Amino acid sequence: MYYPTCAYACHDGVSQYQLSCSMVMKPGSMGGGHHPMGKFMTDPDCYATDDNFLRSVAYCISSRCSDVPVSDLEYYWTHYLVGRYPGLPSPKEPYSVALLHADPPPRVVVPPGGLLNTTTLVSDKTYWESYNSDSSSEYTETKQTDFGLVLLITGVCIPIACSLLRFIPFPRSIAVRFNAYIIEPPLFGRRHREPFYGLALVPTRGQALLIAYFITINVVFSCVDYWLVSSTSFPEPEIDAWMNTISNRLGVFCFANFALLILYAGRNNILLTITDWSYSTFLLLHRWIAIICVLEACIHSVMKLRIALDFHDFFEEGKSKYWIWGTIATLSFCLILPMSILPLRQKLYNLFLASHFALAFLALIACYYHVYYRYENMWGYETWIYIGFALWGFERFMRLARMARNGIKKATITVVDEQYLRVDIPGVTAEGHAYLYFPTLSFRVWENHPFSVMGTMMLQEPSKTPNPSTTTTGENISRATSDIEKMPAAQESTLTSLDFSGTSTPQDQSPSFKPGLTFFISSTKKGLTNTLRQKTTLPVLVESSYAATALDELRRVPNCIVIAGGVGIAAMGPLLRTRGCRTRLFWGARSQAFVEAVKASLGPDVLVPNIVGEIAVGRRINVRAILESEVVGEDETAVVVCGPVTMADEVRQVVCELGRKGRHVKLFDEAFSW
Numbered sequence: 224m225y226y227p228t229c230a231y232a233c234h235d236g237v238s239q240y241q242l243s244c245s246m247v248m249k250p251g252s253m254g255g256g257h258h259p260m261g262k263f264m265t266d267p268d269c270y271a272t273d274d275n276f277l278r279s280v281a282y283c284i285s286s287r288c289s290d291v292p293v294s295d296l297e298y299y300w301t302h303y304l305v306g307r308y309p310g311l312p313s314p315k316e317p318y319s320v321a322l323l324h325a326d327p328p329p330r331v332v333v334p335p336g337g338l339l340n341t342t343t344l345v346s347d348k349t350y351w352e353s354y355n356s357d358s359s360s361e362y363t364e365t366k367q368t369d370f371g372l373v374l375l376i377t378g379v380c381i382p383i384a385c386s387l388l389r390f391i392p393f394p395r396s397i398a399v400r401f402n403a404y405i406i407e408p409p410l411f412g413r414r415h416r417e418p419f420y421g422l423a424l425v426p427t428r429g430q431a432l433l434i435a436y437f438i439t440i441n442v443v444f445s446c447v448d449y450w451l452v453s454s455t456s457f458p459e460p461e462i463d464a465w466m467n468t469i470s471n472r473l474g475v476f477c478f479a480n481f482a483l484l485i486l487y488a489g490r491n492n493i494l495l496t497i498t499d500w501s502y503s504t505f506l507l508l509h510r511w512i513a514i515i516c517v518l519e520a521c522i523h524s525v526m527k528l529r530i531a532l533d534f535h536d537f538f539e540e541g542k543s544k545y546w547i548w549g550t551i552a553t554l555s556f557c558l559i560l561p562m563s564i565l566p567l568r569q570k571l572y573n574l575f576l577a578s579h580f581a582l583a584f585l586a587l588i589a590c591y592y593h594v595y596y597r598y599e600n601m602w603g604y605e606t607w608i609y610i611g612f613a614l615w616g617f618e619r620f621m622r623l624a625r626m627a628r629n630g631i632k633k634a635t636i637t638v639v640d641e642q643y644l645r646v647d648i649p650g651v652t653a654e655g656h657a658y659l660y661f662p663t664l665s666f667r668v669w670e671n672h673p674f675s676v677m678g679t680m681m682l683q684e685p686s687k688t689p690n691p692s693t694t695t696t697g698e699n700i701s702r703a704t705s706d707i708e709k710m711p712a713a714q715e716s717t718l719t720s721l722d723f724s725g726t727s728t729p730q731d732q733s734p735s736f737k738p739g740l741t742f743f744i745s746s747t748k749k750g751l752t753n754t755l756r757q758k759t760t761l762p763v764l765v766e767s768s769y770a771a772t773a774l775d776e777l778r779r780v781p782n783c784i785v786i787a788g789g790v791g792i793a794a795m796g797p798l799l800r801t802r803g804c805r806t807r808l809f810w811g812a813r814s815q816a817f818v819e820a821v822k823a824s825l826g827p828d829v830l831v832p833n834i835v836g837e838i839a840v841g842r843r844i845n846v847r848a849i850l851e852s853e854v855v856g857e858d859e860t861a862v863v864v865c866g867p868v869t870m871a872d873e874v875r876q877v878v879c880e881l882g883r884k885g886r887h888v889k890l891f892d893e894a895f896s897w
Contacts, residue, residue: 224364224602225357227291230299232354233283233345240339242276244269267305271312274324278342280304281321282328287350293319307601352452359450364602367472370444371479371607377440378483378512379494381433382505386498389776395859395887403882405429407890413876416868416894418565426507434511441476441515445469463530470526477519478590478607484512485583485611489618490658490769499773503894510563517556524553545596552589555582573670587611626660626766634661634763636755640816643790644746644756645824646763649739652679653768654797656895657740660764664754671766672751673895674742675794675865678824740765741824743817745790773891778802780861780889784853785836786846786874788866789813792821794893795865799825807853808836811844811866846870850877854888865893 225231241247245265270276284296300318305311314321325342333343393401406429409415419425426434451468486492487509495502527549531537540546559582568575587608594604629651637645646659656675662668746752777783778801785795787810799808812818818838837844854860864874871892878890 224361227288227295227299228354228357228361229288229291230284230296231303231357232350233280233287234304235353235357236283236345236349237276237279237339237343238265238270239335239349240276240333240337240343241265242269242273242339244273267308267311270305271314273339275339275342277314277316277321278325279329279339279345281318282325282342283345283350284318285322285325287345308599355452359452362450363468363472366448367475368603370448370472371475374437374440374444374476374479375483375610378437379486381436382494382498382500386500389499396885399882399885399887399889402889403879405432407875407882408879409872409875414872415875416871416892418868421566423565424507426511430504430507433508437508437512437515441480441519445473445476445519463533466526467530470523470530473519473523473526475604475607477516477523478604478611480512480516480519481587481590482607482610482614484509484516485614485618487512489614491618491621495769499776501892501894502769513563514560517560520553520556524549543596545593548589548592548596552586552593555586555589558582559586573667584615587615622658622766625768626764629765629767632763632765633760634659635760636758638756639743639820640814642746642813643817643820644744644752645820646674646742646744646755647739648742648763648765649737651740651765651767652738653740653765654679655768655770655774656794657742657765657767657769659742660766661751661755661761662764663761664751664758670751671764673769674744675790675796675895676768677741677743677793677796677821678800679738679740740767743790743793743821743824774798774801777861777863777891781805781858782856782860783807784850784860784862785809786844786849786862786864786866786870787811788843788870791865791867791893795863796825798863806835809839809844809849810836811839811842811870813841815840843870846873847877850874850881850888854878854881854886857887859887859889861889861891863891863893 241263242265245263248262248264281300284300288296297318300321301313304314316324329342329344331344332346333339333341335349406427408428409425410428410431412419412425414425415427416424449465449468451464486494487505490502492502492505494500494505528537531540559579562575562578562582590611591605591608594600594608598604632648632651635647637647639645653676656673658671658673660668660671664670744752744755746756774797777798783798783802783806785798785806785808787795787808789812792810792812795808799806810818812821818840850862854862862874862878864871871894875890875892878888881888
């Protein structure tokens with residue numbers, strides 16, 4: 224920032240003088256330029272043409288910068304003597320010429336603040352005050368940039384490093400207990416996926432450790448490694464000097480965290496490919512880092528406001544472009560936070576999504592213009608914003624690329640029963656989950672929702688799926704719309720055997736399949752899914768594919784227990800098809816019609832001999848009894864759960880209890896939250 228520092232100190236020492244071409248300010252007006260507390264203002268053209276200023280600075284540089292190459296001094300003189308802002312004039316004569324014109328050398332120090340009508344010396348006191356002030360400013364700026372890089376880089380590297388730990392062959396008993404005590408349980412209580420009093424999600428202990436790291440490192444970096452010295456060139460109260468330095472650091476941290484939270488929010492986040500972490504985990508971290516980011520922006524703004532009020536120039540500063548854009552950025556941050564609370568996301572998701580996108584993009588634009596109009600890209604603050612724009616642009620480009628790859632397709636909608644729909648899209652391949660756009664359903668053509676891919680081979684005649692009105696079973700099947708998790712746990716006598724070989728088609732007919740995607744969707748009484756129920760065919764855009772979490776790892780585990788609730792079975796389709804080891808499936812479904820539809824969609828390619836289990840129709844399954852009886856032996860057992868939040872939290876609780884008892888079990892929660 225200030226190389227060579229000796230030259231900048233000479234400049235600061237001489238710039239405190241009034242030049243013959245300086246503009247005298249009216250009484251009560253604040254001085255500008257390099258002497259904010261003076262009664263005159265010197266513009267760049269004046270500095271570039273005043274002989275006494277040029278000769279005084281040149282002589283000071285020659286006597287103070289003996290260890291600096293002349294080429295560096297000439298470069299500084301030409302580019303930075305007048306100032307660093309773009310478009311400023313260069314001095315009317317080179318450094319070497321101005322030094323020649325300073326002969327004979329000056330012998331006296333002109334009184335500070337007076338009119339400079341001759342060449343002057345810069346006193347040792349003034350020089351070293353300016354030198355130390357410039358050095359401390361550069362040190363502080365360098366430190367806050369280094370700290371910002373640590374925030375951003377560790378935010379990228381820690382998930383990767385933690386994910387690589389799974390390849391280290393720790394003793395299994397130690398790893399299981401570590402997960403059961405430190406990583407998997409909720410931070411407190413028994414709820415993780417079920418909102419805490421409907422307001423927020425409680426992180427797991429492992430997630431809480433990373434959140435605590437981000438909070439701690441931001442607080443520590445905000446409090447340490449300052450070097451602040453007073454300056455006669457920029458006199459200000461000590462409290463304001465401290466607040467200015469701290470607020471600048473928090474501004475940089477806000478920018479660094481802004482880039483990181485953009486990375487975490489993207490569904491094309493490269494960390495999702497590199498690590499075994501779920502999108503839900505990154506979204507949870509995104510929200511906590513956003514809180515830190517907003518707090519830093521607010522503290523930065525409040526401190527700058529206090530400084531402006533202390534200097535009595537708030538009304539003047541408030542009219543400047545950099546202040547206006549900074550205010551817009553801070554207000555955008557402050558609006559994002561309350562508009563992102565969980566109750567609002569659940570009840571008005573589309574409003575949340577649109578406002579979140581608009582305010583975040585506005586904040587990004589405003590941050591750029593805030594630093595541009597303040598510094599005009601002199602110090603590199605805009606680099607943080609470029610990183611944010613790059614991450615955001617990559618995310619949006621990949622969404623369009625994934626969607627364009629599949630083109631416009633035609634979806635066939637089949638009503639399974641009062642609760643579920645089946646969507647078949649021919650000519651598309653994907654795995655994990657995909658985002659579906661139905662642009663003709665409403666004016667919100669950008670609206671999209673994630674759905675798990677049940678299968679990549681769809682029934683050629685979906686209409687042959689059993690009609691819920693004609694399906695019969697050996698028991699009275701409840702079609703109530705109440706949550707299955709609120710019903711009594713199923714007893715052994717109410718469970719039916721799982722048999723994927725049976726279908727509802729006559730024995731002389733075999734179901735035919737063709738390439739395509741099948742989705743099962745839980746239908747609500749309002750919104751997109753209710754409108755979808757009224758359609759039979761319609762255009763669809765498919766943004767795919769986004770792989771399911773740890774599917775490859777699940778295929779290698781010796782034993783696998785799959786626990787699904789309702790439409791959560793759709794996320795298990797790829798796993799059920801590809802596992803080559805012993806698999807037990809326990810599924811709680813609302814209706815027999817839905818069970819038959821899922822059986823038909825799984826088709827003959829399911830590895831029937833390797834999959835056994837039970838289905839509870841119209842009742843919730845007894846998770847605790849199942850896991851305590853199934854998780855036995857020395858071989859590792861993976862427990863995969865996908866279903867209602869209460870079911871998932873119960874499975875998490877029981878798995879952690881078994882792990883603390885030394886059973887070799889590992890949890891995979893196929894959650895998709897926002």
